Amino acid sequence: MMNRTEILRLQRERVLANIxxxxxxRAKWLTExxxxxxxxxxMEEQKSKVN
Known part of the structure; x- marks a missing residue:
């Protein structure tokens, strides 16, 4: 099962291709x-607060 970060990375790659x-x-994809x-x-900020 993928975690949220992996899902976001995949979405990001798809959005970059769509741009x-x-x-x-294009404006919609840039917003996304x-x-x-x-x-x-x-997520990175929360992770650094925990550590």
């Missing part, structure tokens, strides 16, 4: 990319 291929919806990056950043 390149789907120019019509920012959301994924924000969530990954929050």
């Amino acid at each position: 390149l291929e789907d120019n019509a919806n 990319l920012m959301d994924i990056d924000d969530e990954m950043e929050e």
Whole structure:
């Protein structure tokens, strides 16, 4: 079973591919990319607070 970080990495790769291929919806994909990056950043911050 994949953890949340692995799922986010896969989503991020898919979004990056979509940004390149789907120019019509580029703003949507960039927004999604920012959301994924924000969530990954929050997870890293939480992990560093625990350690």
